[in-house]
Amino acid sequence: YRSRLLDVCQRNDVDLVIPQTTREVGVLGNSLTSFAEQGSRIMASPNAARVNSKASLIEVMEFSPSGLSVVFSVEGLRVAAELHGYPNRSVVVKPAYSSGSRGVRIVTPEPWNVERFLSEKPSGLECDLESLSDMLACGAFPELLVMEYLPGPEYSVDCFRGEHVQIAVPRIRTAMRDGISTDTTIVDEPEMARHALAIAEQLGLTGVYGVQFKANAEGVPCLLEVNPRVQGTMAASVLAGANVIWMGVREVLGEPVTEMPTVRVGTRCVRHWLVSEIGATV
Template sequence: MRKIWLNRWFSVAYHYVNLIRNNEDGERFEFYGTHPSIDHVSLSACDVKETEPKVEGEAYIEFCLDFCRRHGIDLFIPRLHMELIARHIGRFEEIGTRVMVCGDMELLENMMNKEKFYRSLEGKGIVDIPNYRVVRTAEQFAQAYRELREAGETVCFKPTEAEGGMGFRIIKEEAGDPLEELYGWVTLETTYEETYRTLSSVESFDDLMVMEMLEGDEYSIDCLADAAGRLLTAVPRLKSEGRVYQLEYSEELLALSRRIAENCRIPYAFNVQVKYNKGVPKLLEINPRMSGGLYITCLSGVNFPYFAVKAAFGEECRPPEPEFGIKASYVEQAVRLDSVRGGSAVSDH
């Protein structure tokens, strides 16, 4: 039985583990999970769980290597410190542990920084890039805002190194009623004046990408590739209203995925996020890992996490043809953790 370890993942790793465990080939695995909180829900899907130390750099690599040695881990699927771990793949291979991560460090570093990645793709005819500027001072922000507004764009901004929606804001053109906003829903909108005032409070700040607001449909394209980065299958997932998603066949988006795969050669599972503006799909970002909504995409009949694991073990992968035209949603699910005082004792590993 092969052993798989997932370090500090999002809660959706609960689904990844169960998808791999309940694979169509009947392959058996033992799952190990670590997180700073022993009660994190992702760990409840694992056979063995441990508390993860809050350390960085070489200390974290030493923790990972020790964990793999102690438990005889066959495959390590990292999320936390993915770039750091990728730099040390050789050290894991020396102790017999495979690592499911992109080993092309230049590519991985580019994907972790939106400015670098956009520049690496510009002018290659692979995917359209939003109109953007990278700023580090309030005056640069003001100039970027003016230029984008003069080009007829609604403006938004986001840190160049941020995961998911962290730091994303939309600049609204008219200030609303402060009292109404206080009593209303929390939004991602802000004003130019408020942003400029905040940014002016310091001489410089971490790189901020000021860009055109993409106002059309948003798609996450979940992609599966072999260890060499050859695309095996892809499924575009449209985010509709609320919690509704649609798995759609789109030759335009599938062709875009093929171009990205051929150019970048990202292995295993990765996710391409695009959003339309004026009829053109433009790149938001590429996540070189399993996406948060991947378990929804698996309703297509393709067990993405399991086939990514097969690819990481160097095995032949022949995923089935995905089913499209599926509308899906999700609900909260109660998950029992370990028993507490008053119940039967359950020990942690």
């Protein structure tokens, strides 16, 4: 992928490449020099590849009252699950490298019964610890994160940190599909915005990035993950007056941003998927 993209950039005199997925950041984040040598820039922080691992959250745990464990074995998974309250309460397990909710599981002690079977739609998210342990024992064990299940609202913060300007725009994720916000509204959460900027400063993250929080049972927002790239629904902040993506583009191309945009709190963005007569998704 990297070598072919380098070739495409060279043949087409590409000025800028904008990674949009976790996998791309992992590859391109370590290739900034290679692309720069032939005149192409990557819109990624110099340490994006390191922050791309969700395990980097260990470095900023003061922003997550629920805590976090990184495990490398089935036994480690069992110990961490108990540490975070299982079986008295549910815990969440997810890979250190993933996107779009891939690999995320809510490990719950609650058994399925006829009522749940008939009334709840299957999501594939829930499982019990024994089933998850058996499945993970069937191959190479991946690096996993284990944390308390957070039942409250989820927020995404669209951010930019440049030479002169930094801004964080929180929005509540009212509805999601495959890990992408389908209904999101810009909210006034100044403390969350401050935390999102402080987290990036502590991690050494610059440019465009996103931070996600989710409230625990007490309503306290806890750090969920940091995305060192353009997030899937950053267009919501653009519509609200803060074009953080364009700010990132300008900064990378040597035009430092000096203007602080005005954000319209309450702006709502709703995604719709339409299926055409030939079956194509629009």
